[in-house]
Amino acid sequence: MVNNKIPQATAKRLPLYYRFLNNLHIQGKDRVSSKELSNAMKVDSATIRRDFSYFGALGKKGYGYNVDYLLGFFRKTLDQDENTPVALIGVGNLGTAFLNYNFTKNNNTKIEVAFDADPSKVGKSIGKIEVHHVDDLEAHIGDIQVAILTVPVSEAQPMTDRLIQSGVKGILNFTPARITVPNDVRVHHIDLAVELQSLVYFMKHYPLDVE
Amino acid sequence: MVNNKIPQATAKRLPLYYRFLNNLHIQGKDRVSSKELSNAMKVDSATIRRDFSYFGALGKKGYGYNVDYLLGFFRKTLDQDENTPVALIGVGNLGTAFLNYNFTKNNNTKIEVAFDADPSKVGKSIGKIEVHHVDDLEAHIGDIQVAILTVPVSEAQPMTDRLIQSGVKGILNFTPARITVPNDVRVHHIDLAVELQSLVYFMKHYPLDVE
DNA sequence: AAAAAGTCGTGAAATAATTCACGAACGAGT
DNA sequence: ACTCGTTCGTGAATTATTTCACGACTTTTT
Numbered sequence: 001m002v003n004n005k006i007p008q009a010t011a012k013r014l015p016l017y018y019r020f021l022n023n024l025h026i027q028g029k030d031r032v033s034s035k036e037l038s039n040a041m042k043v044d045s046a047t048i049r050r051d052f053s054y055f056g057a058l059g060k061k062g063y064g065y066n067v068d069y070l071l072g073f074f075r076k077t078l079d080q081d082e083n084t085p086v087a088l089i090g091v092g093n094l095g096t097a098f099l100n101y102n103f104t105k106n107n108n109t110k111i112e113v114a115f116d117a118d119p120s121k122v123g124k125s126i127g128k129i130e131v132h133h134v135d136d137l138e139a140h141i142g143d144i145q146v147a148i149l150t151v152p153v154s155e156a157q158p159m160t161d162r163l164i165q166s167g168v169k170g171i172l173n174f175t176p177a178r179i180t181v182p183n184d185v186r187v188h189h190i191d192l193a194v195e196l197q198s199l200v201y202f203m204k205h206y207p208l209d210v211e
Numbered sequence: 212m213v214n215n216k217i218p219q220a221t222a223k224r225l226p227l228y229y230r231f232l233n234n235l236h237i238q239g240k241d242r243v244s245s246k247e248l249s250n251a252m253k254v255d256s257a258t259i260r261r262d263f264s265y266f267g268a269l270g271k272k273g274y275g276y277n278v279d280y281l282l283g284f285f286r287k288t289l290d291q292d293e294n295t296p297v298a299l300i301g302v303g304n305l306g307t308a309f310l311n312y313n314f315t316k317n318n319n320t321k322i323e324v325a326f327d328a329d330p331s332k333v334g335k336s337i338g339k340i341e342v343h344h345v346d347d348l349e350a351h352i353g354d355i356q357v358a359i360l361t362v363p364v365s366e367a368q369p370m371t372d373r374l375i376q377s378g379v380k381g382i383l384n385f386t387p388a389r390i391t392v393p394n395d396v397r398v399h400h401i402d403l404a405v406e407l408q409s410l411v412y413f414m415k416h417y418p419l420d421v422e
Numbered sequence: 423a424a425a426a427a428g429t430c431g432t433g434a435a436a437t438a439a440t441t442c443a444c445g446a447a448c449g450a451g452t
Numbered sequence: 453a454c455t456c457g458t459t460c461g462t463g464a465a466t467t468a469t470t471t472c473a474c475g476a477c478t479t480t481t482t
Contacts, residue, residue: 006416007438008413008417008439009439009440011416012409014409014412015402015404015409016402018408019404019405033458033459034459035459041389042389044441046442046443047439047441049459049460049462050439050461050462052461053460057460057461059460060448060460061446061447061460062448062458062459063448063449063459064459065460078412084411086407093307093312094308096304097303097305097307100304101304101403103403103407107404107408108411109404109408109411145414148407169414170410171410172406172407172410178252186410186413186414188406188409188410190403191226191227192309192312192401193226193318193320194227195399195401196314196318196320196357196359196383197226197229197320198222198223198225198399199382199383200295201225201226201289202219203397204290205217206397220468220470221469244428244429244430245430257470257473258470261431261469261471264430264432268431270429271429271477271478272428272429272430272477272478272479273427273428273429273430273476273477273478274429274430276430
């Protein structure tokens with residue numbers, strides 16, 4: 001279950017690989033080379049081979065990789081067979097978008113329950129997910145371990161504390177707040193304003209084909 | 212204008228630094244140490260000092276950094292004085308969320324115009340931004356150089372090609388497609404499904420305080 | 423005025439990630 | 453069978469990033 005040998009940079013690319021292989025599978029393609037993968041995913045082919053090699057010799061020299069075999073391998077590696085339930089905290093603009101977004105499409109994750117502090121939203125269902133009041137968080141979160149946090153920045157830390165109290169071990173944080181958590185809880189930040197600003201900075205200061 | 216000396220990892224953190232300093236400024240704080248910044252932003256204090264040092268000696272030994280001075284410096288560095296107009300392509304769930312989201316708050320970027328292929332959306336205004344039909348892209352995009360791409364995956368590459376034809380030089384791509392662009396165009400990908408899946412993978416395979 | 427405590431800036435070390443480049447193996451064509 | 457072209461897997465080199473650790477200097481305290 002524990003696997004510390006895989007570099008983090010590699011681990012971050014695994015879902016990308018998985019989805020792309022899944023697409024190839026659907027298209028009926030049965031073999032693929034690191035070069036083709038590289039062109040499609042914009043990752044250097046040597047990096048792809050190196051990434052795969054951490055899991056063993058998955059390909060054949062002179063041939064490439066068998067799509068189905070590779071896909072099956074990644075399915076196991078990424079635990080695609082078991083579903084991961086997710087709670088959404090904060091049904092604002094972004095939260096609503098996620099409720100309507102079908103994560104499950106290429107993915108084993110699914111938002112099972114949503115919470116908001118606004119009484120006018122409570123009781124409604126958005127994208128088939130029922131919205132509960134945040135006051136009832138503890139009553140409805142069950143043993144869900146993953147949360148998407150799309151609350152106002154002032155609520156980020158208090159809500160995080162409650163989530164952790166309820167047993168959540170992973171948070172995808174869309175608020176600008178850098179939340180504090182115990183070290184057995186994993187947080188990934190996605191800060192949309194920062195991403196946009198960062199893009200602009202790179203455009204102005206890193207001309208041509210850098211990265 | 213061109214600045215290739217700054218490591219990319221540093222450049223990605225600049226907007227984060229800027230926003231945090233801005234908050235400190237608003238709070239009326241006039242000095243701050245790398246240690247405090249580190250606690251708040253969850254970035255190692257040595258990394259912060261190193262990052263700042265690429266821009267020169269901005270602090271004082273034994274004292275820390277002057278918030279206003281640092282903020283002013285980053286304002287210039289991040290070109291916060293000039294506004295950057297942005298076009299939004301695709302007014303679906305996610306696109307609508309962005310239109311309602313106020314990027315300008317801590318930021319010099321602003322969505323100026325939006326496009327969608329759905330006639331029922333065209334002509335409406337969402338968050339004060341008028342929605343045009345994508346067919347009229349060329350007529351209404353003007354000389355906007357930055358685009359947020361929130362279209363269905365099948366439209367990603369064709370729309371990218373048109374954006375580039377219209378002079379766009381930077382794309383924030385929220386589609387799962389890895390788009391192909393000339394090497395003077397910068398693309399940053401944010402793939403929400405991948406981020407969620409990645410979080411789950413890290414939770415299961417990288418226990419405790421890794422990262 | 424001196425001592426103590428704090429903090430930066432940075433050389434150097436450590437760690438992480440990418441990329442090069444090539445031997446070995448395979449498939450296809452003749 | 454043999455040759456040619458392809459492609460993996462990986463040692464080694466390179467590049468990028470983080471972290472340590474300490475001298476130099478500032479502020480605060482006594």
